[in-house]
Amino acid sequence: MFTKILIANRGEIACRVAATARRMGIKTVAVYSDADASAKHVAACDEAVHIGGSAPKDSYLRWEKIIEAAQATGAQAVHPGYGFLSENEDFAKACVAAGLVFIGPPASAIQAMGLKAESKQLMERAGVPLVPGYHGSDQDPALLQLKADEIGYPVLIKASAGGGGKGMRAVERSQDFADALTSCKREAINSFGSDAVLVEKYVQRPRHIEIQVFGDSFGNYVYLFERDCSVQRRHQKVLEEAPAPGMTPELRARMGEAAVAAARAVNYVGAGTVEFIVEQREDSSAAPGRPKQAGTPSGGSKPHEVGSVGATSSMNFFFMEMNTRLQVEHPVTEAITGQDLVEWQLRVASGEPLPLTQAQLKITGHAIEARICAENPDNNFLPVTGTLDVYRKPDCSSFAISAVRFDDGVRQGDSISPFYDSMVAKVIVHGDTRAQALARLDDALAQTHIIGLTTNVQFLRHVLQSPSFAQANLDTGLIPREAAVLFNQERVGLSLAAAADVAQTLLDERAAEVNDPFGKTDGWRSHGVFTRRFAFEFAGEPVQAGLTYLHDGALSFKVGEVAGVLEFTATPAGIDLRFAGQRALVTVYRQGEVAHIHTAQGATQIIVIDLLLHAGEAPAEVGRLTAPMPGKVVSFAVKAGDIVKRGQALAVMDAMKMEHTIAAPIDGVVEELLYAPGDQVVEGAELLKLVAAGL
Numbered sequence: 001m002f003t004k005i006l007i008a009n010r011g012e013i014a015c016r017v018a019a020t021a022r023r024m025g026i027k028t029v030a031v032y033s034d035a036d037a038s039a040k041h042v043a044a045c046d047e048a049v050h051i052g053g054s055a056p057k058d059s060y061l062r063w064e065k066i067i068e069a070a071q072a073t074g075a076q077a078v079h080p081g082y083g084f085l086s087e088n089e090d091f092a093k094a095c096v097a098a099g100l101v102f103i104g105p106p107a108s109a110i111q112a113m114g115l116k117a118e119s120k121q122l123m124e125r126a127g128v129p130l131v132p133g134y135h136g137s138d139q140d141p142a143l144l145q146l147k148a149d150e151i152g153y154p155v156l157i158k159a160s161a162g163g164g165g166k167g168m169r170a171v172e173r174s175q176d177f178a179d180a181l182t183s184c185k186r187e188a189i190n191s192f193g194s195d196a197v198l199v200e201k202y203v204q205r206p207r208h209i210e211i212q213v214f215g216d217s218f219g220n221y222v223y224l225f226e227r228d229c230s231v232q233r234r235h236q237k238v239l240e241e242a243p244a245p246g247m248t249p250e251l252r253a254r255m256g257e258a259a260v261a262a263a264r265a266v267n268y269v270g271a272g273t274v275e276f277i278v279e280q281r282e283d284s285s286a287a288p289g290r291p292k293q294a295g296t297p298s299g300g301s302k303p304h305e306v307g308s309v310g311a312t313s314s315m316n317f318f319f320m321e322m323n324t325r326l327q328v329e330h331p332v333t334e335a336i337t338g339q340d341l342v343e344w345q346l347r348v349a350s351g352e353p354l355p356l357t358q359a360q361l362k363i364t365g366h367a368i369e370a371r372i373c374a375e376n377p378d379n380n381f382l383p384v385t386g387t388l389d390v391y392r393k394p395d396c397s398s399f400a401i402s403a404v405r406f407d408d409g410v411r412q413g414d415s416i417s418p419f420y421d422s423m424v425a426k427v428i429v430h431g432d433t434r435a436q437a438l439a440r441l442d443d444a445l446a447q448t449h450i451i452g453l454t455t456n457v458q459f460l461r462h463v464l465q466s467p468s469f470a471q472a473n474l475d476t477g478l479i480p481r482e483a484a485v486l487f488n489q490e491r492v493g494l495s496l497a498a499a500a501d502v503a504q505t506l507l508d509e510r511a512a513e514v515n516d517p518f519g520k521t522d523g524w525r526s527h528g529v530f531t532r533r534f535a536f537e538f539a540g541e542p543v544q545a546g547l548t549y550l551h552d553g554a555l556s557f558k559v560g561e562v563a564g565v566l567e568f569t570a571t572p573a574g575i576d577l578r579f580a581g582q583r584a585l586v587t588v589y590r591q592g593e594v595a596h597i598h599t600a601q602g603a604t605q606i607i608v609i610d611l612l613l614h615a616g617e618a619p620a621e622v623g624r625l626t627a628p629m630p631g632k633v634v635s636f637a638v639k640a641g642d643i644v645k646r647g648q649a650l651a652v653m654d655a656m657k658m659e660h661t662i663a664a665p666i667d668g669v670v671e672e673l674l675y676a677p678g679d680q681v682v683e684g685a686e687l688l689k690l691v692a693a694g695l
Helices: 011-023 040-044 063-073 089-097 107-114 116-125 141-151 174-192 249-265 330-337 341-349 434-446 457-465 494-512
Strands: 004-007 027-033 047-052 077-079 155-159 168-171 197-201 206-215 221-233 236-242 270-282 304-309 313-323 366-373 390-392 404-408 423-431 449-451 530-538 541-549 555-559 562-571 574-579 582-591 594-598 603-609 624-626 631-636 649-655 658-663 668-673 686-692
Touching (some): 004 011, 027 040, 063 077, 107 116, 116 197, 141 155, 206 341, 221 249, 236 457, 330 423, 366 434, 423 434, 434 457, 494 562, 494 574, 494 603, 649 686
Parallel strands (some): 027 047
Antiparallel strands (some): 206 221, 206 270, 221 236, 236 366, 304 313, 404 423, 530 541, 530 603, 594 603, 649 658
16 A cells, blocks of 8 residues: 555645645645645645645646645656546656556546547447437548538537536537537637537436446446436536436446446546436426426447336436546445545555445435535526635535535635635435435535525525425436425515514624613613614615614614514524514625525525715726636627627627626626636636617
8 A cells, every 4th residue: 555645636625635635644635726824624634745836727727736746755656536637648658657656547448438429439339329410530520510400409519638518518408519619719719728529419407417326446346326417507407416316227237237348348447437328208297297208319339228117117327428537426426336536536546356246336315416516506506706705614524424424625714716616515415315414414514504605505505495306306307397485585685684683783793792771772761762773685675674762672663664673692503583473593694795595495695785874975887897807808799880689699708617608797788898808817807898878
């Protein structure tokens, strides 16, 4: 076994690998960029080496610097984590050439599976079923359009060297293909250095089910069952669970055997994931309200088919790709098998055989993982940056199998920068049943309080509580299908939010009181009663409120049209609040004028207006259009003098590894473009001037 390894990655996965290595008595070396000089993963390792600037191309993608760091520190092996260089065959070869063990598959396997088109040709020869599509090397746009028309719409354009949902576009109509191809190729070359794409049939009502495989250097292979990763946004995973709901033993065995065949075809060693797209075909007894299947694609390899799954459908599965690395969602497999997959990686890479045989692997219970990301779901999942001013987690373990596990690479006070992925943390729960796991995950997310930047925590709770997810009616279209109950939801409400803020204000005032009857803030009057005015802004609307101090010491509160007695008690867990027939345990965090309210039902924000400070304030300026985050201007779709409508695409920005379309907030006329394509802009920079229609 190794005595020291270098972890060629950052954030959560670097901390994850370090935790297992420490348990096994293996020393670890971290590498870090300028932006990560004080990062959690640096502190988690025994040694750390600076390798360059903040941008990945200046640090985490400079494999020569990483190899130098490994040699200088005496590391015997390199763990690539996921992302960055984890699936780079040149890096794997360079490690071996430098006398280092690459803790991953051989370079030949990475190369064979690295290009989607070539890997699909290889899988077809190995008898693994494929989705109908074009996987050729001729990238002439006219040919690609012709192939798409032949396959039949909808089709999916995918970067051949891609992954992580980048360089991927679904196209519904032939006339939209050319624009989608241009955008896809541009994003692909920026992310992967290659603009080659493949075109495939877009399977209707698909599920994304993947199989965890492992191989060793003795030719042994096992599959550690499946994970359902169907809940996605922008083709990127949001929730993952194991085992897949509705999976039959027969289908599990067929998919597992196909995954092992895929691994065996490239002499795979180490941890890998074979991803399948699973087509659900409804029968005539489909439940009311469930969408009908649009037919099985014709052509391509013959799919594997299994009869009834649940009560209403059968499934066909097709090979999609093989990820030649550990996956972000590997903890759900660890939870149901009781196995540490990083330990398996280290043992196999050091020359040991697989720890268990297929017959020894068993499934216990159900596990679900939620990815917490710095993004705004209500604004098309736009990534955000900021500081974790408050970062409160539930009772949990970290990087260890348990009922509630919280894996992260950040701490309170850390910043989420524009240089890397937007993922903040992963919450993994395990229960005896799926229902128990769902309840545990919702409770854990309710206890996760993040202040300082926008996250998807509440959105994740909405997904868990949605009819489709709760009933395991899963496919990759779940999020748009359930949009009415997922986006722009308000689960706390104005009255409870305002009452919570007022209760916190009064508790703060009482804590600051001195032992002087004239310094008390209880509102007592010798004659009559005293009503104290409050002003808020909630959901963009101004709100007036009043708190009346009654002679018997009670408090009468009115906000909008809701009135009642306000009662509250401070507890170690928060404020026990009672108002207008509602009772809730609330936690209030203040950031300037914004009060962040957290309850078991959900979380919300309310703006507290200082009545003196804002007296006579002018209305906010309109017509400005600013960059929502630091990034690069890719293109403008308009020019000065153009008349535009609200929602019309105006510009495209590249930030946090994704392209983002900037739309017009109002009807108006473009007065001036303030930047040019290729310009780097800071967050909040005004991109163009837009004069409102009629002004």
